Amino acid sequence: MVEERRILYEHLDVPDINTFDVFRQYDGYARFEKAIAEYQPDDISKMVMDAGLKGRGGAGFSTGLKWSFVPKDIEPRYLCCNADESEPGTFSNRYVLEKNPHLLIEGILICCYAMGIETTYVYIRGEFTLGKKMLDAAIKEAYENGYLGKDIRGTGLNVDIYSHPGAGAYICGEETGLIESLEGKRGQPRNKPPFPAVEGVFSKPTVVQNVETLCNLPFIVGNGVEWYTKMGPTYADTRSDPPTPDPNTGTKLYCISGDVNEPGVYELELGLTCSELIEVAGGLRGKEVKAVIPGGSSAPILTHYELDTRLDFTSLTLAKSMLGSGGIIVMNETRNIVDCLLNIMKFYAHESCGQCTPCRWGTPWVRDIVQRIADGNGRKDTITRPKFGVAENGRWGDTGETEEIYEDLDLLESVANNIANVDTMTWNTICVFGIAVSWPAVSYLRKFRPEFEATIREGKLVTLPIAEATVPPEENYAYQQRFVPKEFADLEQPSEE
Amino acid sequence: MSDELVQIETPFAFNEENQREFDELIGRYPIKEAAMLPTLHLAQKQAGYITPAVMKYVAEQLEVTVMKVKDVVTFYPMFFEEPVGEYVIRICHTLPCALRDCKVVLEHLKTKLNTDVASETNLAKGTTVDGKFTLMKVECLASCDVAPVIMVNDDLYKNLTPEKVDEILAKLTS
Numbered sequence: 001m002v003e004e005r006r007i008l009y010e011h012l013d014v015p016d017i018n019t020f021d022v023f024r025q026y027d028g029y030a031r032f033e034k035a036i037a038e039y040q041p042d043d044i045s046k047m048v049m050d051a052g053l054k055g056r057g058g059a060g061f062s063t064g065l066k067w068s069f070v071p072k073d074i075e076p077r078y079l080c081c082n083a084d085e086s087e088p089g090t091f092s093n094r095y096v097l098e099k100n101p102h103l104l105i106e107g108i109l110i111c112c113y114a115m116g117i118e119t120t121y122v123y124i125r126g127e128f129t130l131g132k133k134m135l136d137a138a139i140k141e142a143y144e145n146g147y148l149g150k151d152i153r154g155t156g157l158n159v160d161i162y163s164h165p166g167a168g169a170y171i172c173g174e175e176t177g178l179i180e181s182l183e184g185k186r187g188q189p190r191n192k193p194p195f196p197a198v199e200g201v202f203s204k205p206t207v208v209q210n211v212e213t214l215c216n217l218p219f220i221v222g223n224g225v226e227w228y229t230k231m232g233p234t235y236a237d238t239r240s241d242p243p244t245p246d247p248n249t250g251t252k253l254y255c256i257s258g259d260v261n262e263p264g265v266y267e268l269e270l271g272l273t274c275s276e277l278i279e280v281a282g283g284l285r286g287k288e289v290k291a292v293i294p295g296g297s298s299a300p301i302l303t304h305y306e307l308d309t310r311l312d313f314t315s316l317t318l319a320k321s322m323l324g325s326g327g328i329i330v331m332n333e334t335r336n337i338v339d340c341l342l343n344i345m346k347f348y349a350h351e352s353c354g355q356c357t358p359c360r361w362g363t364p365w366v367r368d369i370v371q372r373i374a375d376g377n378g379r380k381d382t383i384t385r386p387k388f389g390v391a392e393n394g395r396w397g398d399t400g401e402t403e404e405i406y407e408d409l410d411l412l413e414s415v416a417n418n419i420a421n422v423d424t425m426t427w428n429t430i431c432v433f434g435i436a437v438s439w440p441a442v443s444y445l446r447k448f449r450p451e452f453e454a455t456i457r458e459g460k461l462v463t464l465p466i467a468e469a470t471v472p473p474e475e476n477y478a479y480q481q482r483f484v485p486k487e488f489a490d491l492e493q494p495s496e497e
Numbered sequence: 498m499s500d501e502l503v504q505i506e507t508p509f510a511f512n513e514e515n516q517r518e519f520d521e522l523i524g525r526y527p528i529k530e531a532a533m534l535p536t537l538h539l540a541q542k543q544a545g546y547i548t549p550a551v552m553k554y555v556a557e558q559l560e561v562t563v564m565k566v567k568d569v570v571t572f573y574p575m576f577f578e579e580p581v582g583e584y585v586i587r588i589c590h591t592l593p594c595a596l597r598d599c600k601v602v603l604e605h606l607k608t609k610l611n612t613d614v615a616s617e618t619n620l621a622k623g624t625t626v627d628g629k630f631t632l633m634k635v636e637c638l639a640s641c642d643v644a645p646v647i648m649v650n651d652d653l654y655k656n657l658t659p660e661k662v663d664e665i666l667a668k669l670t671s
């Protein structure tokens with residue numbers, strides 16, 4: 001069985017680790033001291049780039065690359081730490097804030113040193129009252145001990161950290177929504193470009209980084225790049241010649257919930273498979289896995305055929321899903337996929353910020369269609385139409401068979417794909433919330449179509465046995481890329497020593 | 498919003514302690530408007546909910562129009578424009594909690610409190626007659642590992658069952 005590899009969470013349960021003195025006993029701030037004593041700011045940026053650190057908040061964008069976009073000649077620059085954590089199924093940042101807030105402060109200090117930033121805002125979701133209290137207390141202690149404020153440790157470095165509460169809106173987790181919200185406005189995302197790295201909060205260059213991403217920094221600096229890159233797989237991206245390394249390095253705070261015996265946060269090296277993670281989390285609660293959501297509710301669903309998918313950025317992208325925030329939600333054989341989709345669509349319909357017409361109207365529309373189906377009123381066309389395909393004579397045309405049309409299912413897919421098209425990956429909206437809506441809608445429908453059809457046919461929620469409910473990968477073009485990974489045809493793991 | 502309307506309300510001003518906190522807050526940002534959310538949280542804590550008088554006061558403090566404050570207040574679910582109960586009970590009903598039977602807990606709360614669930618535009622619907630509790634549904638509270646969960650004001654309660662709900666309510670009403 002795969003072993004937990006606790007790095008960020010190693011000292012999480014040490015009593016009083018939230019206090020400065022205890023944190024100091026466990027190497028606390030030593031890594032920051034090492035950074036300022038031994039490295040120039042640019043060295044740190046290079047280390048982060050070489051370590052292959054990817055953002056843990058959702059997009060999985062290379063942190064080093066993001067830092068390289070920040071213009072160094074515009075003052076002041078800002079760091080916004082994203083502690084909005086609202087993606088359903090995600091709960092790892094909460095424990096950092098509540099139990100080990102000094103680790104986050106150390107990460108912020110290292111980032112500020114590397115980027116020449118003097119002001120950081122930690123945007124904490126409004127419901128995290130305890131987390132905010134603990135972080136505020138830790139910030140106060142850090143000021144008192146000379147690790148924050150003016151001229152830190154006599155180096156001339158100035159850093160201020162302020163916590164900033166949100167007020168219950170999911171969309172403020174999106175980086176530009178966060179920035180708008182921080183400026184005291186409605187949290188409505190901005191058009192990009194300009195990207196926040198160039199023009200962010202108060203129109204100044206801004207680095208937006210998730211809590212977990214920042215907490216990785218002390219360990220990269222403290223233990224070195226070589227140590228860090230030994231964790232997790234590095235693939236070879238053969239789309240370029242010569243192949244470029246595609247790192248999925250480090251650990252991930254996997255949050256697992258739903259039908260497992262021991263839900264919780266498990267820190268593991270990136271790259272273990274879905275079934276391995278379920279084992280680590282005490283095994284399945286139930287008989288069989290019906291479906292797994294691998295990266296928060298926005299991620300396309302995986303079927304029981306796909307449980308050997310490795311939970312890292314690259315593998316999940318190839319499986320046409322995403323690692324997202326690392327929130328894994330497991331569903332067993334008793335679950336009804338239509339019902340699950342309804343729950344998720346209610347969430348998105350509630351959380352759309354309302355700026356873009358396709359999202360504002362499309363999302364409630366999708367919800368209403370799913371509601372109608374779940375209520376047993378799904379529309380089915382009673383006429384059967386000729387089924388087109390490759391006919392007996394080998395030509396395209398009428399196959400002589402007939403098929404039933406499930407009007408609402410076609411409508412569902414069409415409305416969702418008009419918010420954001422999951423096949424072309426183009427969206428008609430300002431932010432990628434649109435994709436977060438259509439990805440689940442379309443993937444649930446395509447992968448579990450028989451269950452949707454049965455529900456419409458019978459006029460009530462029907463939960464089919466797993467084998468009948470799931471569309472096999474060969475028949476489903478949503479899986480296609482997984483089996484014909486053209487660009488990644490030679491995707492390989494380098495030998496591990 | 499006309500001045501007439503505002504005057505019917507009792508005027509609002511920060512008490513001494515909150516004024517001190519506000520003065521500290523305002524120094525954190527290069528523009529005053531950025532202190533909007535923390536200021537509104539502070540004001541709501543003092544006034545119970547965001548009245549027109551509160552909006553007017555906050556607008557003056559932050560040097561923005563009242564409309565701008567209203568704009569923000571209506572966007573965020575955590576700001577109330579109507580009175581709420583002494584204890585606000587938020588129950589999570591997103592997928593991971595739903596997989597752990599949050600519905601049972603919700604139904605139990607509804608019967609015990611003898612109230613419906615508040616909607617964003619009608620908080621009174623979820624408030625008990627004695628004004629002690631307001632029951633509302635919220636989205637994922639980032640505690641799915643200990644689902645189902647509720648938040649009572651600032652406190653989180655985990656792994657709920659109807660029995661545990663009874664205990665919590667008994668403690669709050671005693």
Ligand SMILES: Cc1cc2nc3c(=O)[nH]c(=O)nc-3n(C[C@H](O)[C@H](O)[C@H](O)COP(=O)(O)O)c2cc1C
Pocket residue numbers: 054055056057058059060061063082083084085086087170171172173174175176208209210211213214431432433436
């Ligand atoms: C709708 C939406 C919600 C998001 N919510 C969060 C969130 O709650 N926490 C978070 O860290 N990132 C969230 N993100 C991702 C951020 O936009 C951004 O990519 C991230 O904070 C960057 O930090 P990272 O590179 O360290 O991951 C969200 C994105 C979208 C589109």
Ligand code: SF4
Pocket residue numbers: 171188189351352353354355356357359360429430431432433434
């Ligand atoms: S896609 Fe939706 S959430 Fe994003 S900006 Fe547009 S309306 Fe707002």
Ligand code: FES
Pocket residue numbers: 088089090589590591592593594595636637638639640641644646
């Ligand atoms: S779904 Fe209820 S806490 Fe996450």
